[in-house]
Amino acid sequence: MALFGIDAGHVRTAVSRLSSDGWLSSTKRGRASYYRLSHVGEDEFLQATQRIYSSIPVRHGALRVALIGPAVTDAAALRTRLKAAGFAPVSPAIHVGLGSPPSELRAAGLFVLTPEEKDQRDLAGAAWRLDEIAQGYRDFIAQFSPLAVLLDRQALKDDEALVARTLLIHAFRRVVLRDPALPADLLPQDWSGEAARALAGRIYAAVVAPSERFLDAHGQNEEGPLPPPDARFHKRFSS
Structure with missing residues (x-):
């Protein structure tokens, strides 16, 4: 890492932290240690590699607004599931995404609206x-x-x-x-x-x-x- 002006101490600290967090695994050969991505690290790396080096496929679908209703008992869990479904938050109770969220989320107390076309760009800009x-x-x-x-x-x-x-x-x-x-x-x-x-x-x-x-x-x-x-x-x- 001397090429980048980074000294050995900083490298050891960074590698130690990445190993502790499960991103790297190591193999020893004599006094030398060799590091590679762990299985978790490889999965993340492959996903990121696809996004970085290949053109990003454009997502399609009508813009939808998902409102977390007052009767929802575990709003945090619902927000996590909305994120996994590709929705982004405008506020804690309002999320925006392409296409409708899964039916089981609507059954859990989610209201889904279709915004007016003139508002869609502003909503997308705020959410993402x-x-x-x-x-x-x-x-x-x-x-x-x-x-x-x-x-x-x-x-x-x-x-x-x-x-x-x-x-x-x-x-x-x-x-x-x-x-x-x-x-x-x-x-x-x-x-x-x-x-x-x-x-x-x-x-x-x-x-x-x-x-x-x-x-x-x-x-x-x-x-x-x-x-x-x-x-x-x-x-x-x-x-």
Whole structure:
């Protein structure tokens, strides 16, 4: 992690916390410890990878407003189930989603309304905080556009490419994992999600080969050199 200006002490602390939280598992070989994602970590990683590197499928369905009625005995549990069904809160008692919630939630004391078309964009914006996500995309574009221009003129060294790739994906994932993938008519007028994805893909294509060379030359696991990437790796940002 010296490439990123992070000292060994901070790395050990971070790895220890991730292991304690169940995200990493470890294997010892002599005095060396090797860490990998745990089963829980792998599941989360695969879901996030799909969202980061592939175009997000747009969700469909009519916008619905779910109201938690006063007779509900366990509102917290109902809110959790609404979240699992893809609904987002405008307030503790009001949630917004695409399509109707499951019938068992309605039977538990949920009222479902269809908002007027003129109000739907504002409701979606409030529920999913779309203005914040839109600003995140704009910030990403402003931060990484100069790097794209630089890469059009010159290639980075292998270690520089690894740093650039890591920082790129770290910044992009912070925005894209919050993107609810709504239809265009519910998004703010200045939505720049696709422009941000195109920029991320353009930079990634320029740095992935040299960064992989660095990992091949310096990385290893408990069995020796790192194995080659699988087929999914080569499809990143291709769709």
